[in-house]
Amino acid sequence: MTDHKFTDGKVLIVVFDGLRPDRITADGMPNLHRFLGTSARFTHTASAFPSETRVQVSTVMSGHPPASRLLGHGIMGNTFYDPALGFDGPMDTSDDIRMRAAERHYGRLFGAAHLSEILATAGKRYAAVTTGKIGNARLLAGRAAELGQPVLSIHGDTVSTPAADFPTVAARFGPCPEMDFPNSGVTAWATRVLLEHMIPTHDPDLVVLWLNEPDLSYHYRGITSVEAAETLAAADTAFGKIHSWWEAEGRAKGFRLLTMSDHGHITVEGQIDVKAELAKAGLKIGSAIGPDADYAIKPGYSGHIAVRDGRYALVARLLDTLTETDWCGTLFAKDRHITAGADARGALPMSRINYGHPRAADIAFTLRTRNADWTDAAGNSSAGVCLADNPDIPIGGGLHGGLHPGELTHLLAFGGDGISPGLFETPSGNVDVGPTALCLLGVSPHPMMAGRVLREAFQVGAARPEAVFHELTAGTAGGYAQALRIAAVSDQTEKLNSCWYIRDGLRTD
Numbered sequence: 001m002t003d004h005k006f007t008d009g010k011v012l013i014v015v016f017d018g019l020r021p022d023r024i025t026a027d028g029m030p031n032l033h034r035f036l037g038t039s040a041r042f043t044h045t046a047s048a049f050p051s052e053t054r055v056q057v058s059t060v061m062s063g064h065p066p067a068s069r070l071l072g073h074g075i076m077g078n079t080f081y082d083p084a085l086g087f088d089g090p091m092d093t094s095d096d097i098r099m100r101a102a103e104r105h106y107g108r109l110f111g112a113a114h115l116s117e118i119l120a121t122a123g124k125r126y127a128a129v130t131t132g133k134i135g136n137a138r139l140l141a142g143r144a145a146e147l148g149q150p151v152l153s154i155h156g157d158t159v160s161t162p163a164a165d166f167p168t169v170a171a172r173f174g175p176c177p178e179m180d181f182p183n184s185g186v187t188a189w190a191t192r193v194l195l196e197h198m199i200p201t202h203d204p205d206l207v208v209l210w211l212n213e214p215d216l217s218y219h220y221r222g223i224t225s226v227e228a229a230e231t232l233a234a235a236d237t238a239f240g241k242i243h244s245w246w247e248a249e250g251r252a253k254g255f256r257l258l259t260m261s262d263h264g265h266i267t268v269e270g271q272i273d274v275k276a277e278l279a280k281a282g283l284k285i286g287s288a289i290g291p292d293a294d295y296a297i298k299p300g301y302s303g304h305i306a307v308r309d310g311r312y313a314l315v316a317r318l319l320d321t322l323t324e325t326d327w328c329g330t331l332f333a334k335d336r337h338i339t340a341g342a343d344a345r346g347a348l349p350m351s352r353i354n355y356g357h358p359r360a361a362d363i364a365f366t367l368r369t370r371n372a373d374w375t376d377a378a379g380n381s382s383a384g385v386c387l388a389d390n391p392d393i394p395i396g397g398g399l400h401g402g403l404h405p406g407e408l409t410h411l412l413a414f415g416g417d418g419i420s421p422g423l424f425e426t427p428s429g430n431v432d433v434g435p436t437a438l439c440l441l442g443v444s445p446h447p448m449m450a451g452r453v454l455r456e457a458f459q460v461g462a463a464r465p466e467a468v469f470h471e472l473t474a475g476t477a478g479g480y481a482q483a484l485r486i487a488a489v490s491d492q493t494e495k496l497n498s499c500w501y502i503r504d505g506l507r508t509d
Helices: 030-036 053-060 096-106 115-121 134-141 166-173 184-202 215-221 226-250 274-280 312-323 335-339 430-440
Strands: 010-016 040-042 126-130 151-153 206-211 255-260 266-271 295-298 302-307 328-333 363-367 369-375 381-388 412-415 422-424 467-475 480-489 495-503
Touching: 010 226, 010 430, 030 226, 030 255, 030 412, 053 134, 053 430, 096 134, 115 126, 115 430, 126 134, 126 184, 134 151, 134 206, 151 166, 166 184, 184 206, 184 226, 206 226, 215 226, 226 255, 255 430, 266 369, 274 295, 302 312, 312 328, 312 363, 328 335, 328 480, 363 381, 412 430
Parallel strands: 010 206, 010 255, 040 422, 126 151, 126 206, 266 381
Antiparallel strands: 040 412, 255 412, 295 302, 302 363, 328 363, 369 381, 467 480, 480 495
């Protein structure tokens, strides 16, 4: 049912890509830190799996994880491999040509209703400004181009929607600065465009600013680096301008201000070539299934492997190989393989992490993580380390995509009229942002949305839903074992709370 007190509301969502909540301090990010003290802040909140950016964009913009018992958006990673597409390797969601081919094959690439569509149907105006990659902009836009909604990307006119009129924006504000470490110039440019053009020109009911920092600097300079500290300061300065506008005029116009990050980061302590390791073990593996490859891998710290025709004998051999290594972390298989007996080989069912979509590969995995601190040369430390299969990320660089709390936990807080400030520990996640934003606009969430409206923050003393936790475990005779803890709220689709795994009988958390 619609919350009538929000009928005339507006929502501004500010996303700090990759920001770990524990890096928000009074010294490093004073403006955001002050806002959090006056907002409804959800402290027990998680990204969807895999905790990669374009999966989170899709989750925020649909109210769905990649798969659920209801539907699912079907964006399985920043890059994913589906044999049905017939490509010679994984599809990068920034690859326009392959994304268009996938759209033709699937009929609808984005499998759930997108906020751009829901808002248009409700007679509401949608807009966005993004500094993220091309795939980020495309998924943030959804159907905005055909619906006449402005979504502006720093990558120019061909990536922005026609309604954004990128040439006019560039003529007024000058060309967007070149990307750099830290990416402070781009952050400042996008914030100006938001406040001085997008909001006053288009008068949106829901507007998103997606900043690609601190994610960019975390990846290539490290979570504790000088560049990371500089980019946090720049992002906070940008937020200070936004907050000043909100207090001076935005709030009076009905805007609620929602701040969030899409995921966190942990630190790379070593690199491994998974494809080469599996080939050495005798598996016929390549980038695509073909005459010489029974297995197709999408490599990375968070990777997946498709198996020829989904044959269980090949799946079982792969699982046995992975669980015998000292570098494999969490491990999941399609539910039908679990039924066939894969649970005896250490894998857990994909459905339990909302990943059991028809497009999913047969096996999803992460590389080994530890809760050890990473300490840089200056003596600065950050919790959580991992192995990686990402050659472009340096040792000491930040990474995400898996299930370690340091990467899974993200920022989620909102404030404004009708919002009750305080800390809320009920489980929540990126999946809840879409339905909550719609409710704040006076729009009923789509009936098939997996996420829930975070109503406990809408009034003082509102009832807080109870969480139910349960744990799944799986093990093998060889000593590999893992445990997954899941939180469910109010009979909604289960949302991931936390995950860890055990090796040789010892928890690594």
